Amino acid sequence: MTASIIDGKAFAAALRERIATQVASFHEAAGRAPGLAVVLVGEDPASAVYVRSKHKATVAAGMGSFEHKLSADVSQDELLALIDTLNADDRIDGILVQLPLPDHIDERAVTTRIDPDKDVDGFHPVNAGRLATGLYGFVPCTPLGCLMLLKDQLGDLAGLDAVVIGRSNIVGKPMAALLTKESCTVTLAHSKTKDLSSVVRRADIVVAAVGRAEMIKGDWIKPGATVIDVGINREAAPVEGSNGRLVGDVDFAGAMQVAGAVTPVPGGVGPMTIAVLLRNTLVSAHRRARVPYDKDAL
Ligand SMILES: Nc1nc2c(c(=O)[nH]1)N[C@@H](CN(C=O)c1ccc(C(=O)N[C@@H](CCC(=O)O)C(=O)O)cc1)CN2
Numbered sequence: 001m002t003a004s005i006i007d008g009k010a011f012a013a014a015l016r017e018r019i020a021t022q023v024a025s026f027h028e029a030a031g032r033a034p035g036l037a038v039v040l041v042g043e044d045p046a047s048a049v050y051v052r053s054k055h056k057a058t059v060a061a062g063m064g065s066f067e068h069k070l071s072a073d074v075s076q077d078e079l080l081a082l083i084d085t086l087n088a089d090d091r092i093d094g095i096l097v098q099l100p101l102p103d104h105i106d107e108r109a110v111t112t113r114i115d116p117d118k119d120v121d122g123f124h125p126v127n128a129g130r131l132a133t134g135l136y137g138f139v140p141c142t143p144l145g146c147l148m149l150l151k152d153q154l155g156d157l158a159g160l161d162a163v164v165i166g167r168s169n170i171v172g173k174p175m176a177a178l179l180t181k182e183s184c185t186v187t188l189a190h191s192k193t194k195d196l197s198s199v200v201r202r203a204d205i206v207v208a209a210v211g212r213a214e215m216i217k218g219d220w221i222k223p224g225a226t227v228i229d230v231g232i233n234r235e236a237a238p239v240e241g242s243n244g245r246l247v248g249d250v251d252f253a254g255a256m257q258v259a260g261a262v263t264p265v266p267g268g269v270g271p272m273t274i275a276v277l278l279r280n281t282l283v284s285a286h287r288r289a290r291v292p293y294d295k296d297a298l
């Protein structure tokens with residue numbers, strides 16, 4: 001048996017096109033474009049690439065992009081002051097601070113400073129609480145992207161057995177909350193979980209978000225299961241100066257022998273993160289300007 005490959009890159013491109021159409025309608029109705037502010041602290045090369053991709057995607061969708069690049073030694077107070085300014089700026093519907101931050105900055109202090117109603121990353125505890133209690137709020141982009149791929153693949157998820165491996169605030173916990181909301185039977189597994197292979201083996205849906213290259217083996221997977229691989233791990237470069245191969249948290253070749261469908265790395269979950277960020281920003285703009293929107297298109 002060979003699994004089908006879930007093409008997250010194509011799905012994300014189609015979502016970005018629908019968003020661009022709706023951005024144009026919003027612009028006409030509200031007399032302004034939705035605005036996204038992205039703050040980058042320091043020179044982490046991967047973060048710089050992601051921020052550049054966000055800028056390009058934002059502009060391509062017809063939205064305003066407000067980039068703020070701060071040096072690695074900026075003080076926490078200066079960063080918080082910038083967030084205060086962005087919170088008060090009416091042109092801006094979404095604010096995100098690219099993670100990770102340098103060690104001298106407290107990530108929690110930064111994410112809690114963002115106005116929850118502009119928190120398009122969905123990292124503010126108010127939005128985490130809204131998700132946990134079934135209220136309307138922003139959902140973190142990566143898990144929401146995973147859910148979109150799952151629904152596209154499987155339709156109704158009710159009653160399915162799902163395991164999420166990894167309990168981060170950014171992916172694992174919100175993913176478990178989203179799947180619970182879809183009436184899945186959810187197990188949130190982590191580094192202390194006993195007999196992880198048996199836990200994975202009974203799942204119809206496997207979401208791997210542990211950050212350990214190829215940790216989830218093909219023979220752990222239930223035949224026909226849908227496997228969503230959130231991991232982006234770069235292997236050591238074969239030659240100095242070159243780039244190592246990107247691999248997920250799942251042994252892709254092994255999973256392809258057993259699963260029903262698998263997301264690849266790259267080209268699976270990753271591209272969904274930025275498409276969903278645009279979606280959240282557009283939704284925020286509609287809510288802030290009190291312009292109704294077509295939920296089904298997003
Ligand atoms: N404030 C935030 N910080 C970070 C987030 C986030 O959602 N908000 N997520 C990640 C980084 N990230 C976006 O910020 C991101 C990661 C990966 C991709 C992506 O498209 N990956 C490609 C492969 C890219 C490569 O070659 O390295 C893929 O998987 O196909 C997009 C966005 C951490 N920080």
Ligand SMILES: [Mg+2]
Nearest residue numbers: 101102103105
């Ligand atoms: Mg830190």
